Amino acid sequence: xxxxxxxEHEELNRLLQQAGRSDQQAFAELYRRTSSKLFGxxxxxxxxxxAAEEVLQEIYITVWNRAASFDEAKAxxxxxLTTLSRNKAIDRLRQHREELPDDPRTLxxxxxxxxxxxxxxxxxxxxxxxxxxxxxxxxxxxxxVREAFFSGAxxxxxxxxxxxxxxxxxxxxxxxLMQLRTCLDS
Amino acid sequence: MNTPAxxxxxNLRYAEYVLGVLDADARAxxxxxxxxxxxxxxxxxxxxxxxxxxAEEITEATPAPYVWARIHDALQLDAxxxxxxxxxxxxxxxxxxxxxxxxSAVAVALLLVVALPRRTPPPLPTTTAVxxxxxxxxxxxxxxxxxxxxxxxxxRMVVVPAAPATLAQGRxxxxxxxxxxxxxxxxxxxxxDQPTTLALAPAxxxxxxxxxxxxxxxxxxxxxxxxxxxxxxxxxxxxxxxPETGGDKVAGNARKSTERPRx
Numbered sequence: 380x381x382x383x384x385x386x387e388h389e390e391l392n393r394l395l396q397q398a399g400r401s402d403q404q405a406f407a408e409l410y411r412r413t414s415s416k417l418f419g420x421x422x423x424x425x426x427x428x429x430a431a432e433e434v435l436q437e438i439y440i441t442v443w444n445r446a447a448s449f450d451e452a453k454a455x456x457x458x459x460l461t462t463l464s465r466n467k468a469i470d471r472l473r474q475h476r477e478e479l480p481d482d483p484r485t486l487x488x489x490x491x492x493x494x495x496x497x498x499x500x501x502x503x504x505x506x507x508x509x510x511x512x513x514x515x516x517x518x519x520x521x522x523x524v525r526e527a528f529f530s531g532a533x534x535x536x537x538x539x540x541x542x543x544x545x546x547x548x549x550x551x552x553x554x555x556l557m558q559l560r561t562c563l564d565s
Numbered sequence: 566m567n568t569p570a571x572x573x574x575x576n577l578r579y580a581e582y583v584l585g586v587l588d589a590d591a592r593a594x595x596x597x598x599x600x601x602x603x604x605x606x607x608x609x610x611x612x613x614x615x616x617x618x619x620a621e622e623i624t625e626a627t628p629a630p631y632v633w634a635r636i637h638d639a640l641q642l643d644a645x646x647x648x649x650x651x652x653x654x655x656x657x658x659x660x661x662x663x664x665x666x667x668x669s670a671v672a673v674a675l676l677l678v679v680a681l682p683r684r685t686p687p688p689l690p691t692t693t694a695v696x697x698x699x700x701x702x703x704x705x706x707x708x709x710x711x712x713x714x715x716x717x718x719x720x721r722m723v724v725v726p727a728a729p730a731t732l733a734q735g736r737x738x739x740x741x742x743x744x745x746x747x748x749x750x751x752x753x754x755x756x757x758d759q760p761t762t763l764a765l766a767p768a769x770x771x772x773x774x775x776x777x778x779x780x781x782x783x784x785x786x787x788x789x790x791x792x793x794x795x796x797x798x799x800x801x802x803x804x805x806x807x808p809e810t811g812g813d814k815v816a817g818n819a820r821k822s823t824e825r826p827r828x
Contacts, residue, residue: 403642410633415625422626432632437635452611461620462613465585473589504617524584528619531585556580563615 392527393457399446417464424531434471438464469531512562520555583612630717634770700779702802704730710800720765724755732783739784745776756787778803
């Protein structure tokens with residue numbers, strides 16, 4: 380499993396580098412291999428197929444234009460691509476903030492359950508390490524961090540959603556981030 | 566002078582940026598810092614490495630094929646819109662000829678039933694794209710002239726005659742795609758007595774959808790000399806997602822902003 384994953388990641392690094400040299404075939408192949416993942420990221424945050432399609436289009440146009448700046452020493456291609464996608468999706472959320480629906484979900488409903496054991500078996504060592512550290516947080520704080528990551532919501536939106544004062548939400552998240560850093564860097 | 570607490574807080578802003586909780590203004594400030602300060606860029610990269618593994622939990626979703634066609638168009642790439650065509654049942658011309666014998670929407674539906682279980686490779690568990698679209702192109706008297714099935718993945722359309730009206734000597738049917746409120750785009754010449762396979766250029770592929778229509782006009786055998794229909798339009802049809810193609814939503818819902826699928 381680990382070997383396959385590494386090989387796949389190296390292949391994506393290679394494709395992104397080739398796209399950076401204006402190799403259209405490599406770019407098409409990169410799209411074929413990564414668009415489902417990146418579309419998943421967009422859909423998860425935007426909850427709207429049309430908007431997610433527009434953002435996905437923007438993402439790959441940016442990929443084509445910026446691929447030359449990709450440096451595999453700094454981040455793997457898949458990290459580079461998902462980071463870019465989350466940023467684009469969050470920017471879109473901030474631009475269209477007034478259109479956000481009143482989200483009646485409470486945090487308990489909204490937050491994803493932990494991945495199933497089967498799904499977990501397919502995740503990386505880094506992911507397991509991160510979830511171990513998340514597990515060490517208070518349940519409410521862990522939920523807030525996960526909801527923030529997956530929804531792209533602001534502090535304000537999170538506080539409203541969880542029906543806690545803004546200050547409480549900020550301190551939950553900040554404390555969690557500090558704890559995570561200590562746990563992950565140890 | 567920075568106290569250790571300030572530095573801690575400052576570093577937290579990079580974490581907050583990566584997590585995605587900052588509002589638009591604070592976000593823009595950090596993004597600016599990342600572009601102008603290598604220290605900020607390094608701090609953000611570190612936080613990305615810490616938090617990004619969570620993204621592995623996100624369920625994949627296959628985007629509709631027209632998204633690639635639009636990217637292809639926007640970047641003016643010259644590579645073909647689909648990188649790897651695969652040989653499948655769709656490529657079996659004998660089947661299309663056979664279908665042509667009694668062609669109708671029923672035949673198209675039958676084809677889909679036959680073709681789907683053989684789709685290879687098996688789709689990812691969360692595949693949601695519309696793979697096929699179909700149109701029944703009806704004549705003014707209400708009878709079906711042709712049926713068209715569009716394979717979006719492989720950017721092509723097969724047009725099967727059902728009971729097209731007889732045309733005057735030296736005239737031939739030409740198929741047009743008419744996006745809502747726009748001029749017709751030539752798709753190609755079709756036949757009255759056998760199935761025709763037409764390749765769909767990216768510009769065409771990008772326009773396929775429930776707001777577009779197909780129409781057949783009567784033209785000289787080589788096609789309209791002007792690039793727009795010159796003869797009478799003898800048949801028209803709307804475009805819909807082909808039934809039972811494994812997609813959960815037809816493209817018609819795709820752009821409704823009211824739709825908010827939980828994912």
